[in-house]
Amino acid sequence: MPELPEVETVRRGLEPHVLQRRITRVLLREPRLRWPVPEALPRLAAKRRIEAIGRRGKYLLVTLDSGDRMIWHLGMSGRMFVLERGHPLVKHDHLDFELDSGQLLRFHDPRRFGAVLWWPREETEHVLLRAMGPEPFTPAFNGEYLFEKSRGRSVAVKNFIMDGHIVVGAGNIYAAESLFRAGIRPTRAAGKLTRAQCQLLVEKIREVLGEAVELGGTTLRDFAGARGESGYFQQELFVYGREGQSCRVCGSTIKLEVLGARQSCYCPRCQR
Missing domain, CATH: 1.10.8.50 (Helicase, Ruva Protein; domain 3)
Known part of the structure; x- marks a missing residue:
């Protein structure tokens, strides 16, 4: 299972490709992940610009220009690839975020233990993050x-x-x-x-x-x-x-x- 360093590596790899890029379309092929992908997520995320991609523990936090966020979790075998639009599909390619750059982010997860969730801006806390301990690189961990x-x-x-x-x-x-x-x-x-x-x-x-x-x-x-x-x-x-x-x-x-x-x-x- 990817741990904090692996997730941070993915975050750093994604960041230059997604910051200030607009999501033009979301293609959901398989919603049955660890937690079901919200039915409305493709509609809510489309046309939104990505303002930041952060991390809390092993969760990737994607902040949009609307103030809403998405939570991405790689689970045990999930990967978020940066690809050119039109890249051939393979088995277990569950979700695409097409970007205005001509690239796309593709979530691939053979075991389907990962997650792609919507976090509305009006919710200040998320149940998945509420009880987590401090980040190891922060002063709170001493x-x-x-x-x-x-x-x-x-x-x-x-x-x-x-x-x-x-x-x-x-x-x-x-x-x-x-x-x-x-x-x-x-x-x-x-x-x-x-x-x-x-x-x-x-x-x-x-x-x-x-x-x-x-x-x-x-x-x-x-x-x-x-x-x-x-x-x-x-x-x-x-x-x-x-x-x-x-x-x-x-x-x-x-x-x-x-x-x-x-x-x-x-x-x-x-x-x-």
Whole structure:
């Protein structure tokens, strides 16, 4: 599933093609996505100019000149491609936004776990975004915040930082890599972290996510950017998916445990 770096990569790829472009037509072929595409969306979005494309967690937020917004979610296998108008259709091409530039945005989603939703301007909040934790690159996400949130929590720290109510963006790959860089074992109870460890973990989460964004994300199975390009952060992985291999820092064998039904790799020497 695309995580924050992959979604940010798509956002950056789309931005130069869509800003200040008018949507001339919306072609909806398959409304049955994770949540049904609103029947009125093609009519509401047509003739509107795109003023901004932002991101909140793993959701893309498209602001129109009317003040209304669309929420795009890639789900597990969704892609939003920039193509020339008239580009041949393939199976699972569910939705097109034709632009006045002659290009189009095509939403392709084999598993149909993605979403394209309408967010009217009169609604100041959206139910999908209301309970989300802070963005990792904002001042609201800091060591003191993480320390206070972790008090009394017996949950494993890896599961704790993967909770989108705590912070958005620390998905399985990036949580594992952040904990390795911070020297914290993923099984440690969140409530046992010190203030210093919380501060260090915040710094490493930002560091890992920042590097992943700059490298275009991590290509594992379905992800590709707006032009179909692959990400390269997988070449920087220290622990994720490397069970049984030697640690690139100390040479110890990378171990594997299952936490919350997810595989969690760590170095028993570098992480305590």
